[in-house]
Amino acid sequence: MSDESLTPRTAAVIPAAGRGVRLGPGAPKALRTLNGTPMLVHAVRAMAASRAVRLVVVVAPPEDATGVKSLLADLTLPDRTDVVVVPGGATRQESVRLGLDALPDDITVVLVHDAARPLVPVDTVDSVIEAVRDGAPAVVPALPLADTVKEVEPNPAGDAPEPVVATPERARLRAVQTPQGFDRATLVAAHRAVEADGEGATDCAGLVERLGEPVVVVPGHEEAFKVTRPLDLVLAEAVLARRRANDGF
Numbered sequence: 001m002s003d004e005s006l007t008p009r010t011a012a013v014i015p016a017a018g019r020g021v022r023l024g025p026g027a028p029k030a031l032r033t034l035n036g037t038p039m040l041v042h043a044v045r046a047m048a049a050s051r052a053v054r055l056v057v058v059v060a061p062p063e064d065a066t067g068v069k070s071l072l073a074d075l076t077l078p079d080r081t082d083v084v085v086v087p088g089g090a091t092r093q094e095s096v097r098l099g100l101d102a103l104p105d106d107i108t109v110v111l112v113h114d115a116a117r118p119l120v121p122v123d124t125v126d127s128v129i130e131a132v133r134d135g136a137p138a139v140v141p142a143l144p145l146a147d148t149v150k151e152v153e154p155n156p157a158g159d160a161p162e163p164v165v166a167t168p169e170r171a172r173l174r175a176v177q178t179p180q181g182f183d184r185a186t187l188v189a190a191h192r193a194v195e196a197d198g199e200g201a202t203d204c205a206g207l208v209e210r211l212g213e214p215v216v217v218v219p220g221h222e223e224a225f226k227v228t229r230p231l232d233l234v235l236a237e238a239v240l241a242r243r244r245a246n247d248g249f
Contacts, residue, residue, distance in 0.1 A: 008108040010129055011055040012047040012179060013099035016040050016115035017062065017088030028061050030115035031071075032233065035240045039227060040068070041075060042118030047111065047179070048081040049122040052129045056081060057102050058115075059088040059095040096204060097191050103184070109133060110187055112204045113179035119239050120179065120224035127218045128181035137186040138208040141220035142174035149173060177220040180205050186213055 016030035030040040040058065047056050060068035065087040072083050086102045088095035096112055103110065109132050111125070124141050131139040148170055152162040182204065190207035205215045227236055 007052075008133055009054055009106050010050075010052045010109040010111065011057060011103050011107040012053050012111040012113055013057045013059065013096055013103075014040070014043055014047065014113050014115050015059045015088060015092050015095040015099065016043075016068070017059055017092075017095045028064070029227070031064075031068075032227075034118060034227075034233065034236050038071065039118040039236075040115045041071070043113060043115045043120075044072065044075065044083060045077070046118065046120050046122070047113055047125065048077045048083075050125040050129065051078075051080070052109075052126065053081055053111070055103070055107065056083045057099045058083065058085045059099045060085050062087040062089075093191065093194070093207075097195075100184075100188055100191065108184050110182050110184045111179035112182070112187075114226060116227045117178050117224050118227065119236060120177070121221050124177075124219075124221045124224055125179055128179055131216060131218050132181040132183060136181075136216045137183045137213045138205050138215040139181040140205045140215060140217055141177045141179070141224065142217045143177070143220045143222065145170055145173050145175055174217055175220075176203065176205070176217075177224040177226075182208065186211070 016028070031038045033039070034042060044056050044058065047053050058068060058072065065085055069085045072085060075083065077083065084102060086098055089098055100110065109129060111128065113120070128139045128141055149168050150164045151166040151168060152164050155162045186208060187204060190204070190211050193211055194207050208215055223239055225232065225235070227233060
């Protein structure tokens, strides 16, 4: 039996069913273009760049799953990596669960990656996978915060100053990115447990925390930022231009 056959098989789930209203009117966020190419395509390529990733499951907007399949049908990827598309759900949590349901039985390590983080470097992806393979049930890439953070008493109306109630110690805080990596059984159990409570979540690692399982952090990367607002699109285009100039990307 070869060493490769003994290595835990890894898949990436990319929930891409969100609308991305903060980017303004237009196509779903994952289908907005960077340098003429949809962010989703960049994100799929970023996952497939890792030699460990054998399958990418894209969870598409339910009303446009066929269109996403057509978009990805002719995508050139390494021969080792397959791509499948499944319709998503009403929430991110439901979409991730549907992506998990589509995984074959031999997948034991799962990455969950935001389509809106299209430029994550492969070294970050590999670091997450390695930490899961080394025994961590849940791994997140993250960066230290540059800004001081204030905890406030929220004003629902948003039309008045909000009182500060605490200043967390910045050295203990991290800004979390994706892909987040998981032992598959742990992530499935976390989704089932939270569904039973009737609660939702935007962060899969948070679901694992609720199980009482440990979550560990590995270094993230500044280019793994999330494209959320129009200014982020400008920054992403600048990163791509720099890559083309420096690396022929």
